[in-house]
Amino acid sequence: xxxxxxxxxxxxxxxERRRRRRTQREIESLPAYLRKDIGWPASR
Numbered sequence: 001x002x003x004x005x006x007x008x009x010x011x012x013x014x015x016e017r018r019r020r021r022r023t024q025r026e027i028e029s030l031p032a033y034l035r036k037d038i039g040w041p042a043s044r
C-alpha cells in the first residue's frame with residue numbers, strides 16, 4: 001500500500017497547487033480597490 005499512498009499524496013499536492021493558482025488568478029482579476037480592501041498584496 002505504500003506506493004498507492006505515495007501516488008495519492010502526490011495527486012493531492014497537485015490538486016492543492018491548482019486550487020491555489022486558480023484562487024490567485026481570481027483574486028488578481030478583481031479591481032484594485034477590492035484587492036486592497038481584502039489586503040491582497042500589490043501585483044508583482
